[in-house]
Amino acid sequence: MHSNPAAQVRAEFIGLVKASIKGSFGIDLREEELSPTLSTPKNEIADLSTSICFRLAKEFKKSPREIAQRVASEARPTKLILTISELNGYVNATFDRVAYSRLVMDAVNSEKERYGASEIGKQEKVIVEFPSVNPNKPWHVGHVRNAVLGNAISNILSFNSYLVEREDYIDDLGLQMAESLWGLKNLDAKPDKKYDQWLGEQYVEVNKRLAAQPDLKHEMDLMLKSLEDLNSEESRMVREMAQRCMLAQRETASAYQIYHDVMIWESDILRAKLLEKALELATRKGVMEKASDETKYKGSLIVKMGRLARYDKEFAGNEEEAKIIVRSNGAATYIAKDFAFHLWKFGIIEAGFRYQKFIEKQQNSKSLYTTSSSGEERNFGNVKKAVNIIDASQKYEQQVMRAMFALVGHEEAAKNLIHLAYGRVTVAGTGLSTRKGTWMGDGKNYTGDDLLREVKDAAYKIVSQSEKITDKSSFEMIANAVALSAIKFEFLKFAPETEITFSWEKALNFEGDSGPSCLYTYARATRVLEKGEYKNRSPDPKAISRGEDFEIIKHIGEFPSLVEKVGEEYRPNLITDYVIMLSSLFGKFYEKMPIINGGDAKETRLQITSCVRQTMGNALRLLGIEPIERM
Numbered sequence: 001m002h003s004n005p006a007a008q009v010r011a012e013f014i015g016l017v018k019a020s021i022k023g024s025f026g027i028d029l030r031e032e033e034l035s036p037t038l039s040t041p042k043n044e045i046a047d048l049s050t051s052i053c054f055r056l057a058k059e060f061k062k063s064p065r066e067i068a069q070r071v072a073s074e075a076r077p078t079k080l081i082l083t084i085s086e087l088n089g090y091v092n093a094t095f096d097r098v099a100y101s102r103l104v105m106d107a108v109n110s111e112k113e114r115y116g117a118s119e120i121g122k123q124e125k126v127i128v129e130f131p132s133v134n135p136n137k138p139w140h141v142g143h144v145r146n147a148v149l150g151n152a153i154s155n156i157l158s159f160n161s162y163l164v165e166r167e168d169y170i171d172d173l174g175l176q177m178a179e180s181l182w183g184l185k186n187l188d189a190k191p192d193k194k195y196d197q198w199l200g201e202q203y204v205e206v207n208k209r210l211a212a213q214p215d216l217k218h219e220m221d222l223m224l225k226s227l228e229d230l231n232s233e234e235s236r237m238v239r240e241m242a243q244r245c246m247l248a249q250r251e252t253a254s255a256y257q258i259y260h261d262v263m264i265w266e267s268d269i270l271r272a273k274l275l276e277k278a279l280e281l282a283t284r285k286g287v288m289e290k291a292s293d294e295t296k297y298k299g300s301l302i303v304k305m306g307r308l309a310r311y312d313k314e315f316a317g318n319e320e321e322a323k324i325i326v327r328s329n330g331a332a333t334y335i336a337k338d339f340a341f342h343l344w345k346f347g348i349i350e351a352g353f354r355y356q357k358f359i360e361k362q363q364n365s366k367s368l369y370t371t372s373s374s375g376e377e378r379n380f381g382n383v384k385k386a387v388n389i390i391d392a393s394q395k396y397e398q399q400v401m402r403a404m405f406a407l408v409g410h411e412e413a414a415k416n417l418i419h420l421a422y423g424r425v426t427v428a429g430t431g432l433s434t435r436k437g438t439w440m441g442d443g444k445n446y447t448g449d450d451l452l453r454e455v456k457d458a459a460y461k462i463v464s465q466s467e468k469i470t471d472k473s474s475f476e477m478i479a480n481a482v483a484l485s486a487i488k489f490e491f492l493k494f495a496p497e498t499e500i501t502f503s504w505e506k507a508l509n510f511e512g513d514s515g516p517s518c519l520y521t522y523a524r525a526t527r528v529l530e531k532g533e534y535k536n537r538s539p540d541p542k543a544i545s546r547g548e549d550f551e552i553i554k555h556i557g558e559f560p561s562l563v564e565k566v567g568e569e570y571r572p573n574l575i576t577d578y579v580i581m582l583s584s585l586f587g588k589f590y591e592k593m594p595i596i597n598g599g600d601a602k603e604t605r606l607q608i609t610s611c612v613r614q615t616m617g618n619a620l621r622l623l624g625i626e627p628i629e630r631m
Helices: 005-025 031-037 052-060 064-074 097-114 141-159 175-186 195-212 216-227 233-255 266-271 274-284 305-311 334-345 392-407 411-415 448-464 472-492 515-531 548-557 559-569 573-592 599-622
Strands: 048-050 081-087 090-095 125-129 163-170 262-265 301-304 322-326 354-359 368-372 385-391 417-422 425-427 500-502
Touching: 005 031, 005 048, 005 052, 005 064, 005 081, 005 090, 005 097, 005 548, 005 559, 031 052, 052 064, 052 090, 064 081, 064 090, 090 097, 097 548, 097 599, 125 141, 141 163, 141 385, 141 417, 141 425, 141 448, 141 472, 141 559, 141 599, 175 195, 175 216, 175 233, 195 216, 195 233, 216 233, 233 262, 233 354, 233 448, 262 266, 266 274, 266 334, 266 368, 274 301, 274 322, 274 334, 301 305, 301 392, 305 322, 305 392, 322 334, 334 392, 385 392, 392 411, 392 417, 411 417, 448 472, 472 515, 472 573, 515 573, 515 599, 548 559, 548 573, 548 599, 559 573, 559 599, 573 599
Parallel strands: 125 163, 125 385, 163 262, 262 368, 385 417, 425 500
Antiparallel strands: 048 090, 081 090, 301 322, 354 368
């Protein structure tokens, strides 16, 4: 069982307020009614407050202040709450600073790297799918945002006791693959750089040719048709090309310290006939039907909006009568393919996939598996929850898919099919298009590889000039850690749905509320502990005042509740906000309260510093940022 100091003190406060209200007014409130009324006062009058008396005032036709005064007078202190008071209609609690500080420091010292973890996941299995970049190009900065977000969500869910399967979906059958294969066969060029970069440039060149010679589209269509025959030479060539590209993309992922468990290929989904099974299920359940010849949807398989509206009212009144699932020419839409794939994810239909090791040992010491035409069976899929990191433009399609899940009789799965929509990354107001080549810049591209190289070079210049780092052999390691922290933090500090305009100036700025500044807090705390010869003795919080030291204690005590909240809401930006505040609080504490020269308070302040270091490290790792000892 993991500790949650903030939840424990809140429970005590709710309990005493409940008891006081029942004793004073005969009302037995539920915890669910009181919890939303709790807040932390911004001034220093108290540590916790409730506004419940404003609601009770309407029932009893008394002023909130009169009710709050009576509740406060009847309330009795608890183990963690020292005093209860009233102010302006609020009932306020002041914590017993010694008891609460001991609770927090004991929790951090005993749980260490697991401090903040929770049991809300109950060991349920969840798939997090990201970044699903087509295998004919490099990651650009938009893909990096997707990957960083997916990695953080995976870390956070794991910390909340979910069994997380990190999955990468590989679309090796779309038009983009036919165009890349055409380029491979017809353009007189050989790979002369990292393969995904080269292939992406080839793809841009093919589309320039298409724009200049529209007749080439017929050749592309024939190429696309041949890819549907999984035994064709073109299908074999595309798979080889795509696998080579994925190996190059995995180099980028590894450089960002991002790893997966399995890659699922669309061609293997086709081979397993998942689409046919999904369409049969949807037709049998009356969700999907063939469009009438009298409608504009003639020959297509459709889902009528009226049916979708039974599950989601947003579909009611839609201008369109139906949503096409399979076009009249037999081509499956994005929704059809995704519906089939997710039925497999939830174990609703079987695929009989075979798996091989794509990478024997990643840097996290785990193998990366891939679906294959041959290999062994493994226990992938069959989950309770699926989280898809997909840009916000796919919101409508994801809603349709959820509604279809409910309509075929799997409403629980529909609720657990989570679309984590993230905003696009634009460059000077222009979207990043692989087809148009807007990811290719002057002098340096907007790829993940270029981004990391540029930021690392800038970090290396700063690190190499530091007088605090005497070991020159560590410059490379520190510069890499600083660069990764800067990039990941910059992408994660915004709410996922926020659109981001990328600029090199922002990427290369290490000042202010940034990953490097939080790394510095961790390193500074490490130095303080070393200089103070910290022995990790049992905490003695009697020397803690109600100043900067106790403010840090309260903030650290909130960390487990925050991790649970982020695990339920999928918002890593709340953790970036948390560590920024932790850095700020530690800075004030460091300046105003001598630590090493703290006299009788030295050991207690070293304990607080140790708790800051541990909590900061735990939070950064959830974001995918590895803390370092020296900066």
